[in-house]
Amino acid sequence: MQFGLSEEQVLLQDNVNRFLDDHASLNAVRDYAAGGEDAALWQGLTELGVSGLLISEDAGGVAMNALDAAIVAEALGYHAAPGPFLGSAVMAPTALQLADPTNTLLAELASGTTRIGIAFNEAIGRRAGAAVEVSGGNINGKSLFAFDSEADAYLVADAHQHLYLISANAPGLSRTHLTTIDKTRRTVELTYTNAQATLVSNNPSVFFQTLDIGRIMLAADTLGAAQNMLDQAVAYAKQREQFNRPIGSFQAVKHMCAEMAAQLEPCRAMVWFAAHATNELPDEARLTACHTKAHLSEVGKFVAKTATEVHGGMGFTDLLGLHYWFKRCGSNRQWLGSPELTREEAAAIQGLI
Amino acid sequence: MDLSFGPEYEEFRQTVRSFIAEHGEKSPRNAALRSPEALQWQKMLIENGYTARTIPKEYGGYGGTPNMLHSRIIAEEFADARLNPGLGGQGISMLVPTLLEVGTQAQKEQFIKPTINGEMIWCQGYSEPGAGSDLASLTTSAVLDGDEWIINGQKIWTSTAQLADWIFCLVRTEPDAPKHRGISFLLFEMSTPGIEVRPLIDMTGAANFNEVFFTDVRVPKQQIVAQRGEGWAVANAVLSHERDSLGNPNATLLRLNALIELMKTETVGGNRLIDHPVYRDRLMQLQGRVMAMRFNDLRILSSRLNKDQDARLARMIVKLQGTELRHDLEGMAIDIMGEVGLSYEDNPYTRSGGSWQNQYMYFLGLIIGGGTSQIQKNIISERGLDLPREPKIEKSA
Incomplete structure (x- = not known):
């Protein structure tokens, strides 16, 4: 019986914390909050293996588990670090891998070349005038507080617990910044007008x-x-x-x-x-x-x-x-x-x- | 992360389960101290290694090697089967470990066996009216007169004093030494002339504690544990055991499940309490807190077992968090029952035998006893977080 972190996990924790001490100092967080970019920080985390943490080795990841990911999340919270970790390194890979482990997007996520954001607001707490409707491969409506603002694509959940993927460049998609109290992360409103969406999974x-x-x-x-x-x-x-x-x-x-x-x-x-x-x-x-x-x-x-x-x-x-x-x-x-x-x-x- | 105990332990668990299946019905329900059923059960548990497991055979124990997972499995299985886990009390939980550590050979031989058998009942004489949180300021005195100590003073919060055969007692033997170094640890019989026990009725209506008065009580000189002036160190070695046992999350889980049952069966205005969204949310808040404390407990067990991580702070907070949580949980049951929640003693509307009201009050007592919540916070901040101590105020002459 061993309840706690393994030696490898303590090492991972130390590595990520040390990296963030250097690259996500309070000054760096302030720069981001004032409109700076997080691309270099994410690139550095990618080099540490963070982007491919949950992705299989076949797809170029390091095939670690949720506890490893939680260790990284804790370190990111400790530094109030910006970056697309939640969507790109955790939720999107989880959904894509469960739905189809051979999806080529997984390799792009692992290498950090693609960022996938999340738009779950419809499935969690839909607001008046912001419903998401998907029919015949086309998506209409609105997602509020999608994260993050720089994503190349979004994983969208509808009220039926179906998951779709929509490219950030898809015709019919517009993206508007939504200011919140938390300036360490940027959220957006996604408006869909007959935009093309790919079904990822219809399995609740x-x-x-x-x-x-x-x-x-x-x-x-x-x-x-x-x-x-x-x-x-x-x-x-x-x-x-x-x-x-x-x-x-x-x-x-x-x-x-x-x-x-x-x-x-x-x-x-x-x-x-x-x-x-x-x-x-x-x-x-x-x-x-x-x-x-x-x-x-x-x-x-x-x-x-x-x-x-x-x-x-x-x-x-x-x-x-x-x-x-x-x-x-x-x-x-x-x-x-x-x-x-x-x-x-x-x-x-x-x-x- | 590995939560399994391993195959050899699963085998041990099966052994415990077979014992329970075969003998479980002999477990005494609410057995009073010294009742024949309780003593018989205790004897059987010791013979099979289910209590007094690591106490050497020569002192009447089972003589097993200390193994935390064995103890854990026994505790879990007995709790699941709602069996009496054997006798507890301050003699068994506090004095016996003390004697094993620092007692003389003669003391071990004289006291340990009858204590674990349940034939010798003990009470603990620590707190005094003027020495509560500041226990080391105690003033009950013991003065050596030839071959005897003469004891004068008063103790308070002494559980089971009215039933006890013996007392283990902190007394001041070196009045001129610094306060922590002037205390000794004495053992004496409660039947000694000059001892008076007065029950102290508490808010639950029961006398869970007593006051004990000593007037020229004469005790043989050799009935001291360790040396003169070492009593504080001796007592502290076991006080931490007491704190560890308060606020046990597994007992709290049993109460949480009882609360869920209550909410499923009790109705107000024709609706089950569980169907009331506000009550349900409060229940879920408690369930989340209980869950956190259970996982904290697993972390502590693991750190003791593997000595692989620092869980010092995780241990330090158990008494504070555990007793406050339990008090909140019992109080919620009262809240949601409305006026019925006030029912007590012989009231025909009492639920669960009045245990919600009784435990709500009893756990307020435990928030205070065994080191108050405020003392716990001093310990957590000073020893856990390394915050500076409060400046000492010198006593004016």
Whole structure:
């Protein structure tokens, strides 16, 4: 019995973190937020094997598993790093591989030459006036908050849990930037007017496996982001002095830090288990994914608020940049199902509804 | 990641299951201490290695090699079959490990066997009215007079004192030494003249604890564990065991499942509680928290087993998170029952024998006992996160 990361996984974690320390510093995140590009960063991650993490060796990937991907997601969250990881390296390869392991797009994803984004809003929480309709190979309607803005193609989910692929250059597709609070990732609105879409899968199981692994990655991203905020809060509480003492020696402040640690630490085991279940425990995978997404969202929200408070007025400023992680936790919470929605799904999975 | 225990352990699990199938019906239900059924069951469990498993044969144990997975499998299987896992109590869980570590040969021979057999019941004399979170400031004194200690003072929060044969007790023997170095660990009989036990009725309505008063209690000199002044270190070695046992996520899972059953059967206004979306969401929030603590527990088990990762913080937070979670869970059952949730004792509308109300209150007690939540947060922040300690205030003369 061994519950935790293997030596290889710790190595992967160290490698990705070291790379991101150098290439996704707070300054780099600020540059991206101000309109910069993420292509070089993604290229570097591709060279580390991140883009082909879940893709078979036959298709040029490194055939690792969901736990390896969660480790990378955690590191990306820790650095609030931009990049198309969620769609291009996790959800798109999962769907394409389940539907047809020989799909040539897999090799393009693995090599980083193609980026595939995700447009799941119709299947998760359709808004008025934004329905997606597919008929006879043509797609009409709108997807809100598709991710990311630079994708070469999008994996679109409709209300029937069917998955389609649509090229970003397809005639009839237009793409408009949607500003959100989270400037470390760019979302777009996709408008379809008789655009050509290819069916990837009409099997709900493919849809759910794709959705669930995406949710686990968002939970892992929150784990990393919240851990970073806690680390920053603890470091600040040790160094900042008031009343001739480090503020971290006041119980009011140290208890805030303890509460963050107490809530966050079990989340690590939860993310590991959920990722492991994706590959190894199919009976538990769906329920665990829903709960992990919801629970990490709640803990992430608590840590984001509390860590900001520990910093006092400085936490509220742009100077420290703490708000990038605060907002990252915020968007992870809403993407692919808010906590209330995923908990309701968890109840349904157990037959409680 | 590998969650299987391996084939040799699955074989062991089968052995445990066969024992349960054959003897499970002899498990005493709610057996009182010292009842013949409980003692008989205890004897059978020791003979088969299902309790007192690693205690050497010479002291009346089974004499097995320590193996965490064996212990885990036994605990899991007994819990699944809802069998009595054998006797617990502070004598077995706290004193016996202490004696095995630092007791003299004579002490081991005298005390361990009758304690694990359930024939010798112990209580723990640690807390005092003036020494709660700051336990090391305790003032119960023991003064050597020839071959005897003379003990004066008062203890509080002493569970099972009214039933106990013996007490293991922290007393101040070196009043001039620094507070942590002036304490000794004594053992004495509760029937010794000068001991008075008064039950302390708590908010549940029961007397789960007592106050114990000592007036010139005379105790033979050799009934000390380790040396004079080493009592604090001796007590601390086992206190961490106590904290580890509070807030066990597997017990919480059983309560969560009972809550789900309650919500499926109980109706308000003709609707099952589980069909109420607000209640259902609260249930799912709890289920997520229980899940996180169960996985945290697996991580701790694995780190102890393989010594391959640092799960120190994961261990430190268990008492705080586990007791708060359990209190929230019990409280939710009360909330969703409305007025029926107030029913207690002989009220005919009581559900589950009043256990929701009782446990809701009892776990508030556990949030406070065994190191309060606030002390836990000091420990987590100072030892886990390395935050500075609060400046000490010197006692004015």
